[in-house]
Amino acid sequence: VLPLLALVFTLSACGEKTAETSAAKPAEQAASAPATVIAAGGHPGQAIHDANCISCHDSGVYTRADRKMTNLEMLTGQVRRCDANLGTKLFDEDLDSVTAFLNETYYKFPK
Numbered sequence: 001v002l003p004l005l006a007l008v009f010t011l012s013a014c015g016e017k018t019a020e021t022s023a024a025k026p027a028e029q030a031a032s033a034p035a036t037v038i039a040a041g042g043h044p045g046q047a048i049h050d051a052n053c054i055s056c057h058d059s060g061v062y063t064r065a066d067r068k069m070t071n072l073e074m075l076t077g078q079v080r081r082c083d084a085n086l087g088t089k090l091f092d093e094d095l096d097s098v099t100a101f102l103n104e105t106y107y108k109f110p111k
């Protein structure tokens with residue numbers, strides 16, 4: 001019985017140690033998670049955009065001299081059209097977030 005008790009004690013001691021170590025580093029973990037870039041001042045739509053929308057064109061299409069979007073409705077429609085070309089269909093709220101990111105960052109159409 002004694003070696004078994006010792007083993008249980010060792011294991012539980014180990015478990016506590018791990019829990020302490022990970023609890024001590026929430027900031028470090030948060031920094032490595034892309035979603036928390038929001039806290040650093042980025043737009044929530046930016047991460048979604050950067051992960052999905054720069055395979056065919058980069059952000060240069062939003063700022064080029066002959067860009068095609070002239071209002072927010074058009075932009076909303078284009079984001080949806082482009083998303084339809086993507087294999088991974090984004091959720092409505094993600095599309096809204098990406099549209100808001102593009103508008104606030106590049107187009108600046110009145111809402």
Ligand code: HEC
Binds near residue numbers: 055068098
């Ligand atoms: C399958 C390829 C493809 C993907 C993926 C794609 N796009 Fe596009 N996108 C295009 C093409 C092609 C155009 C038109 C370029 C042109 O007119 O020269 C375009 C144009 C645009 C424009 C209009 C630019 C202007 O002229 O003002 C916006 C806005 C846009 N895309 C947003 C997005 C967003 C947001 C995503 C991610 C959800 C995305 N695109 C992903 C192909 C793609």
